[in-house]
Amino acid sequence: MQAKEDESSYDSFELVDLAGRELQTIPIFLHRHAHNIISLNLSRNSMSDIPLDFVQAATTLRELRMTYMALKRVPASIRHSSALTRLDISCNRIQDLEHAGLNEISTLVSLKAINNRLTTLPLYFAEMKSLKYLNISNNKFTTLPDHICEMRGLLDLDVSFNEISTLPSELCQLVSLERLVAAGNALTTFPNSFSALASLRELDVRRNQLTDLKAVYALPNLAILQAEYNNLVSLDAQLGPKVREFGVPFNSLTRFTLAARGALDVSYSLTVLDLSYAKLSTLDEDALRPLVNLDTLKLDYNKFTRLPETLELLPNLRTLSCVDNVLASLPSGLAKLAKLEVINVHNNNLKEIPTGIWHCKSLRVLNASSNLLAAFPDMPVRMQDAPAMFDKPEDTDLSPGSETPSAQSLPLCSSLRKLLLCDNQLSDDIFDTIAVMGELRCLNLSFNDIFEIPTWSLSKNPNLEELYLSGNNLTSLPSEDLERLTKLRVIHLNCNKLQTLPAELGKIRKLLILDVGSNVLKYNIANWPYDWNW
Structure with a gap:
């Protein structure tokens, strides 16, 4: 490609992306426009150097990316950049930065040296007062260089996926540090001085070998803690008042308690608590009581047989997930959770x-699949006050909210959008319940004991978009109902005993997916308007 043609392809020279162009040097035409370049991406090219005159002419260059270039050292000319603030030299073969002279770039704010072969950092890093963001993850560090602790201006430090086993006690000197990522190392503990990191807001220590988090609890401004995949067994958490997210899944936890750090600490800012993939069988009744701001509670893949009744004291809870446990019951006070939107208790022993x-006035998603349910709880109204479930549509107003006052007063009828009850022991009677949930969008009743869908039942769900009835004993479908489900996009009817399909299926204009495999369907020549050509 000719230089003139290259130059004409640019409308502006402020943001120049030359990644993957098989270049060995900077194109000549760019030298004439060097003073206009603000961002330059040279990644995935085979050049090993940048001309000094180009760097000196690029007086407005703020960002330079040189990734995936098999570089063994940083081009010496870069140190002469007068305005560079962001430098990315990730995914190369750089073994040291001693001769790079990065401290001469007085404007440098962010340095990414991810996925190289660094084992240490030069002493001049202590002089880089402007550097705020340093990412040296996925290198070969076995210890954190002490002079990093002298970089008082650091806000964000990422040392993840190295081989660091201890953090220096001098780390507490990073008084401005707000985010520390040390995931994928070999940390077993924190230095006693760690709690002096007064500005630290986010800590990521996933995939280490930590056995306790005591030093972490004392961090005064910590908001987010991620500690998945460690060796934590017992947690007597003393969370600070500003902690918003506390995640410790994939540990061998057998005990979790929440203790106040002081006599006056009676509430927390915690919004997300994740105790998934552990070995917990119970939670103390008082463990959740102070979490008045909790939004999401995840207890998946544990050994819970019951949940504490104090769950009803969480006024802001929106998501409750307790998948793959051995729950035999749910707390009776769920109705008190006015903001609860999602309940996921898939794969338990609920009867x-x-x-x-x-x-539950805000509940939108209920997933109770793979349990032992034989029925859905009866509506807490006298059945004679409830609407006639299966009146013909000519005699019934099917618009949402058209039920009698008794049924309409039940919030679940208008709030629920997604009901998943597959792999249970439900019978045809479940459709009595479904008929009053007029706002359902997704219904999954697969792998139950359903033999027949009562006529005029599904027609009470005009907003239904997805219907899953696989693995039942259906021999027919209510054609009148199907014709009225005009918004239906997905129907799964596989693994039943259907011999024919109603022609009304062809009238559902939005239908995209129809699965009728593993039935006993036969070609019906009399059904010519809906010829399936089996």
Whole structure:
């Protein structure tokens, strides 16, 4: 490609992307426009140097990316940049930065040297007062260089995926540090001085060998803690008042308690608590009581047989997930959780759902698949006051909210959008319940004991978009109902005993997916308007 043609392809020379162009040097035409370049990407090229005259002419260059270039050292000319603030030399073969002279770039704010072969950093890093963001993850560090602790201006430090086993006690000198990522190392503990990191807000120590977090609890401004995949067994958490997210999944936890750090600490800012993939079988009744701001509670893949009744004291809870445990029941006070939107109790031993579920005014998703449910709880109204479930549509107003006052007063009827009850022991009676949930978008009743869908039942769900009835004993479908499900996009009817399909399926204009495999369908020549050509 000719230089003139290259130059004409640019409307502006402020943001120049030359990545993957098989270049061995800077194109000549760019030298004439060097003073206009603000961002330059040279990644995935085979050049090993940048001409000094180009760097000196690029007086407005703020960002330079040189990744995936098999560089063994940083081009010497870069130190002469007068305005560079962001330098990315990730994914190369650089073994040291001693001769790079990066301290001569007085404007440098961010340095990324991810995925190289660094084992240490030059002493001049202590002089880089402007550097705020340093990422040296995925290198070969076995210890954190002491002179990093002299970089008082650092806000963000990422040393993840190295072989660091200890953090220096001098780390407490990083008084401005707000985010520390040390995931994928070999840390077993924190230095006693660690709690002096007064500005630290986010700590990521996933995939280490930590056995306790005591030094972490004393951090005064910590907001987010990620400690997945460690060796934590017992947690007597004393969380600070500003902690918003506390995640310790994939540990061998057998005990979790929440203790106040002081006599006056009675509430927390915690919004997300993740105790998944552990070995917890119980939670103390008082463990959740102070978490008045909790939004998301994840207890998946543990050994819980019951959840504490104090769960009802979490007024801001929106998501409750307790997947793959051995729950035999749910707390009776779920109705008191006015903001609860998602309940996921998939794969437990539930034989019933508390009646209070009908009063959950914000519940949008209920997943109770793979349990032992034989029925959905009866509506807490007298059946003679409820609407006639299966009146013909000519006699019934099917618009949302058209039920009688008794049924309409049950919040679940209008709030629930997604109901997943597959792999249970439900019978045809479940459709009595489905008929009053007029706002359902997704219904999954696969792998139950359903033999027949009562006529005029599904037609009470005009907003239904996804319907899953696989693995039942259906021999027919209510054609009148199907015709009225005009928004239906997905139907799964595989693994039933259907011999024919109603022609009304062809009238559902939005239908995209129809799965009728593993049935006993036969070609019906009399059904010519809907010829499936089996």
